[in-house]
Amino acid sequence: MSTPTYAILNPGRVIAGAGSIEQLAEVARGFNARHVLVVSDKGVAAAGLVQGPCAALEGAGLRVTLIDSTPPEPDVADVEAILAAARAAGGAPDLVVGIGGGSAMDVAKIVAVLLAHDLDLRALLAKTAEIPARGLPSVMVPTTAGTGSEATPNSIILVAEDELKVGIVSARLMPDTVLLDPLLTLTLPPAVTASTGMDALTHAIECYCSKKGNPFSDLYALEAIRLIARSIRRAVANGRDVAAREDMLMGAYWGGVCIATSSTTAVHALAYPLGGKYRMPHGLSNAILLPSVMAFNLVGSERRFAAMARAMGLDTGGLSDAQAGTAFVEELKRLNADLGVPPHLRGWGIDETHLDGLVEGASKVTRLLDNNPRPMSRADMRALYAALL
Numbered sequence: 092m093s094t095p096t097y098a099i100l101n102p103g104r105v106i107a108g109a110g111s112i113e114q115l116a117e118v119a120r121g122f123n124a125r126h127v128l129v130v131s132d133k134g135v136a137a138a139g140l141v142q143g144p145c146a147a148l149e150g151a152g153l154r155v156t157l158i159d160s161t162p163p164e165p166d167v168a169d170v171e172a173i174l175a176a177a178r179a180a181g182g183a184p185d186l187v188v189g190i191g192g193g194s195a196m197d198v199a200k201i202v203a204v205l206l207a208h209d210l211d212l213r214a215l216l217a218k219t220a221e222i223p224a225r226g227l228p229s230v231m232v233p234t235t236a237g238t239g240s241e242a243t244p245n246s247i248i249l250v251a252e253d254e255l256k257v258g259i260v261s262a263r264l265m266p267d268t269v270l271l272d273p274l275l276t277l278t279l280p281p282a283v284t285a286s287t288g289m290d291a292l293t294h295a296i297e298c299y300c301s302k303k304g305n306p307f308s309d310l311y312a313l314e315a316i317r318l319i320a321r322s323i324r325r326a327v328a329n330g331r332d333v334a335a336r337e338d339m340l341m342g343a344y345w346g347g348v349c350i351a352t353s354s355t356t357a358v359h360a361l362a363y364p365l366g367g368k369y370r371m372p373h374g375l376s377n378a379i380l381l382p383s384v385m386a387f388n389l390v391g392s393e394r395r396f397a398a399m400a401r402a403m404g405l406d407t408g409g410l411s412d413a414q415a416g417t418a419f420v421e422e423l424k425r426l427n428a429d430l431g432v433p434p435h436l437r438g439w440g441i442d443e444t445h446l447d448g449l450v451e452g453a454s455k456v457t458r459l460l461d462n463n464p465r466p467m468s469r470a471d472m473r474a475l476y477a478a479l480l
């Protein structure tokens with residue numbers, strides 16, 4: 092038997108703090124860039140978050156091609172269209188900047204590779220091809236505090252015909268530089284702050300309990316839980332609270348670091364078919380699933396749950412680990428209620444007749460299910476989904 096080993100993967104450089112976006116042009120010059128491809132989405136552009144960075148790049152004498160057509164939950168055709176638009180811009184880009192949420196950054200990361208290497212995206216998704224080398228240099232600028240994509244070697248793409256999101260995972264997708272500027276997140280609406288923030292919290296919680304958990308993920312997961320738990324209600328209640336936004340952005344980043352060294356588990360596996368088939372927002376599906384999956388996972392992981400309860404700021408004095416773990420699960424339910432996350436999947440056209448399809452979809456996500464601390468059978472999955480109808 093081989094000795095279990097673990098590794099941590101980080102972006103090359105991370106620049107954080109209010110106003111850090113102002114360093115983008117200097118960062119681009121550091122890569123000797125002349126033609127920058129900026130990948131974003133319409134919502135981020137409409138919020139006025141793209142024009143300033145593009146103007147700063149142009150002001151530094153760089154050519155900028157902006158593609159802001161990334162849709163939510165991008166599929167293969169979307170990525171290919173964005174790649175074609177980037178090539179049609181003429182004069183090959185030599186730096187890719189992703190500005191947005193998980194979708195824009197995931198697309199930017201894979202486009203940086205596809206612009207540099209002649210690769211078939213479908214083969215990458217089918218795992219019949221691998222990314223042979225790093226792509227163009229990439230800079231990620233998150234405008235939500237959730238996905239953690241800026242810290243991960245993952246690009247998640249929807250395979251529309253299978254109604255399933257598939258992750259391409261390669262260290263060669265890791266961003267070169269990340270700018271974490273909380274000022275870019277101040278205008279996020281409360282519902283998006285809540286669902287993306289709960290996604291980030293889910294990353295930290297799942298990685299802390301994952302079978303692939305290790306000293307690196309333990310360190311960052313507990314800090315992510317602490318930052319998000321203390322600030323998520325404030326960030327939702329008052330979006331302009333810069334300190335709360337900074338906590339959320341840093342918590343989401345640490346959550347991404349956790350994904351890069353450990354892995355998420357059953358919450359994300361069960362959320363995948365909800366996003367793939369019913370197009371539920373990723374953070375919302377995770378938030379709805381989180382308390383029930385954690386109630387399931389508590390059995391056998393009581394000590395870890397007690398540690399998460401303490402990181403969340405709960406008073407666990409006098410409680411056994413099991414009691415503290417139960418208090419942790421109850422706090423997750425309270426948090427969802429406070430943030431306006433519904434306690435069920437109704438409203439998304441999901442009923443009893445869809446249970447088999449959901450279980451089938453989730454069962455395919457073995458990459459994540461295999462990391463769940465407590466084995467989850469198809470019957471367990473069915474019961475979990477059914478209880479949320």
Ligand SMILES: [Fe+2]
Nearest residue numbers: 238290294373
């Ligand atoms: Fe996630």
